[in-house]
Amino acid sequence: MTKIKDIELGEFPLLLAPMEDVSDPPFRAVCKAGGADLMYTEFVSSEGLIRDAFKSRQKLDIFEYERPIGIQLFGSDIETMAECARITSAVSPDLIDINYGCPVKQVACRGAGAALLQDIPKMVKMTEAVVKATHLPVTVKTRLGWDDSTRNVEEVAERLQDIGIEALTIHGRTRVQMYKGDADWNLIGKIKDNPRIRIPIFGNGDIDSPEKALEYKNRYGVDGIMIGRASIGYPWIFNEIKHFLKTGEKLEAPTIADRVDVCRKHVEFSVRWKGERLGIVEMRRHYASYFKGIDGAKAFRNRLVQVPTLSEVEEILQEIAATYDAVPA
């Protein structure tokens, strides 16, 4: 049984990665139904939250059925992060996660996210301040290091565990790599082999099939796997991996009718959540993935990303279902 403090996550939990502009409540709803064992929000800017910016505040909205759920914070100022941990605790997520992995310039070049990998003493102080500011378990998500010459995640794991984090997720790339090249899980496996480490270690990076999940589970001995991009438009990935790990057999792929059904739920929630205009526009990034690899679906996708209303989207989805009528994807 993998546990983060008192949160029981099952034998080998599959985590939905925090993804800015993706892992909002509508997306999390389909991933929960798809079998995610622990979900994270998009990252929340501590500076934004302190200013009470609408976007940051809205990211604190969580639902009972989403539990267990973690809210992820990022920032460069220690006291601001601690204050945000207090604000975040008041909405009662199951845990608070700190982002020390974000590589994008607007974050890392302002001293937040992966930038803290270049200043371990500050990272330790920030983490300690957050741990002290909340009664909730604190977890951390980070990368292997800043660049190839400073792969310091082993030191990070020990020092952050020592000041009280309850789990660590490691994306097997450096900041400089951004999303390029293959994720390298060797250091993640080494941390799992370190007898000093007793908190759960979750591996992250490039898991996109049940076979790969099994291979990496066995090879690197992690306590669970976090999945990001492979879940976009394919929330079935969680249950497919779970089933494969349990039985060695592959689940049937979702039919096109299944894809239409889940995509419809997603877009309807999106519109309820954000209003029709924004809900429809923000949904557009998901269609290509929902209908990937389906012969002749491109024309439908092109139409889906152009129409401005929910009723038009629903009509096209109905057409897709009728056209393919339960053909396996």
Ligand SMILES: Cc1cc2nc3c(=O)[nH]c(=O)nc-3n(C[C@H](O)[C@H](O)[C@H](O)COP(=O)(O)O)c2cc1C
């Ligand atoms: C669109 C997008 C947004 C992301 N936003 C965040 C974020 O808000 N916080 C974070 O820790 N990581 C973020 N990430 C990184 C993912 O959580 C994950 O570490 C990365 O995608 C590697 O996992 P994967 O290969 O399973 O996608 C984001 C990734 C993507 C593709």
